[in-house]
Amino acid sequence: MRTLYFRVFLITMAVIFAGAMLGFLLSNIYYHAKLKPFNDEKLVGIAEQMKRFVERVPEDMDAYLHNAAALGYEIYLTNGEGDERYYGREFREKDLDVRAIEQVLGGQTYHGVAEFPGQPFISGFFDNTLSNTVGVPLHIGQGSYAMFMRPDVILQFGELRIFFALIGLLAVAICVLLFLFSTRYLVQPIERMSEATKRIAQGNYNLKLPTARRDEIGQLARHFMTMSGELERVDQARQQFVSNVSHEIQSPLTSIQGFAQLLAKRELPVDEREHYASVIEEESRHLSRLSKQLLLLSSLEQSSEAIGKERISLRGHIRQAVQVLQWQLEEKELSLRMSVPETIQLYGDDVLLMQVWMNLLGNAVNHLPSGRSIHIQAEQRDDVVVVHIHDTGDGIPAEHLPFLFDRFYRVDRARERSSGSTGLGLAIVQKIVRLHDGTVEVSSSPEGTVFTVTLPGQKQYGSD
Numbered sequence: 001m002r003t004l005y006f007r008v009f010l011i012t013m014a015v016i017f018a019g020a021m022l023g024f025l026l027s028n029i030y031y032h033a034k035l036k037p038f039n040d041e042k043l044v045g046i047a048e049q050m051k052r053f054v055e056r057v058p059e060d061m062d063a064y065l066h067n068a069a070a071l072g073y074e075i076y077l078t079n080g081e082g083d084e085r086y087y088g089r090e091f092r093e094k095d096l097d098v099r100a101i102e103q104v105l106g107g108q109t110y111h112g113v114a115e116f117p118g119q120p121f122i123s124g125f126f127d128n129t130l131s132n133t134v135g136v137p138l139h140i141g142q143g144s145y146a147m148f149m150r151p152d153v154i155l156q157f158g159e160l161r162i163f164f165a166l167i168g169l170l171a172v173a174i175c176v177l178l179f180l181f182s183t184r185y186l187v188q189p190i191e192r193m194s195e196a197t198k199r200i201a202q203g204n205y206n207l208k209l210p211t212a213r214r215d216e217i218g219q220l221a222r223h224f225m226t227m228s229g230e231l232e233r234v235d236q237a238r239q240q241f242v243s244n245v246s247h248e249i250q251s252p253l254t255s256i257q258g259f260a261q262l263l264a265k266r267e268l269p270v271d272e273r274e275h276y277a278s279v280i281e282e283e284s285r286h287l288s289r290l291s292k293q294l295l296l297l298s299s300l301e302q303s304s305e306a307i308g309k310e311r312i313s314l315r316g317h318i319r320q321a322v323q324v325l326q327w328q329l330e331e332k333e334l335s336l337r338m339s340v341p342e343t344i345q346l347y348g349d350d351v352l353l354m355q356v357w358m359n360l361l362g363n364a365v366n367h368l369p370s371g372r373s374i375h376i377q378a379e380q381r382d383d384v385v386v387v388h389i390h391d392t393g394d395g396i397p398a399e400h401l402p403f404l405f406d407r408f409y410r411v412d413r414a415r416e417r418s419s420g421s422t423g424l425g426l427a428i429v430q431k432i433v434r435l436h437d438g439t440v441e442v443s444s445s446p447e448g449t450v451f452t453v454t455l456p457g458q459k460q461y462g463s464d
Helices: 004-056 058-070 098-105 153-201 216-263 270-302 314-324 326-331 350-367 398-403 413-419 425-435
Strands: 073-078 084-087 134-140 143-151 310-313 335-339 345-348 373-381 384-391 439-445 448-456
Touching: 004 058, 004 134, 004 143, 004 153, 058 073, 058 084, 098 134, 098 143, 153 216, 216 270, 310 314, 310 350, 314 326, 314 335, 314 345, 314 350, 314 373, 314 384, 326 350, 345 350, 345 448, 350 373, 350 384, 350 425, 350 448, 398 439, 425 439
Parallel strands: 335 373
Antiparallel strands: 073 084, 073 143, 134 143, 310 345, 373 384, 384 448, 439 448
């Protein structure tokens, strides 16, 4: 398996090679398009100067041309009839067309450099073939010659070429070595996060990643640490939830089992049998309520976008919930006052929102001492509806408020358990309100407790 380190290094080397090839190709295209004609014209000018000197001092022709070759030129002289002379380094290929010789002997100039065929990865500047030259006619006494010449690149740029080649090789070698280390610097944090992923998969959330970097890798490490903490919190909540569910189920099952064993004794008086049977019935009801609310929570977790929404009159909705709880209100002699305008409308799931009002009002009824009161107030604020459910109970201690919406959390565990509460009501309320893009908050004081529900109004969704 190829590691990320190897892949990054290989890709970078490929990019460098492709960039070098593309750079050479573009430079060669520029040479053929712009520099080649300029180079041809310059060489023709130098050849013309050589021609004028040789024609002026023909007796010094050989010495002059040898000196010119020593200064960095390759020269070929021919009369077209077998008299051929070479000065300087030998041409790699003697591929000059006979027609080119005849052209120069006829008095024309040969532009072999300008007319050299362009090839993508072969630069004509370095090709020392005889056809890649310029030619001028040369008249010595009664004889006519054709003189072809081109620069001797190796002689002119020999040491310089080695120097630049050495610079290039050293630059590449040093870049490769430095890139080996820099790639490690880039890849190492990713390898750490890969190892951290394996540890998270094994349930180990105690991670330490380098988050001091200010680049994308540092940002990724910070997000990774945040994700790890959130996963740890979710895992702990899951374990706590399983533990709470097990406890909530085990307690009534233990009671049912114990009282069922007592009922099996035939010598029990009738009143005791009725008492034990009533306890079993109550615990069974508690299990039934618990299972229904667990199923409701599960369905709410899985159907965040599947709730059906319709236009709802808030006043009629809350009045319906109050009617269901009417007998409990009368039994405890609780007064209830509503300040909900008829004009306020919601847009949501009728059944789920009824669960919100039933749970909040049911909690208030269950916790209020006899003779107290409940006040339901609603108001429209721009595009949201705010509902306050205020009771005049003894209040909830401040240390309990942050945990009221946690599943199975109870302020008074003994009292809540005896009242048949499952500890899931407020968790369900919060989940339903969030599914409707709203919020639910609680505040409390010794004078009473206020639950505030904020929901989007019907105007925000438009008319049906």
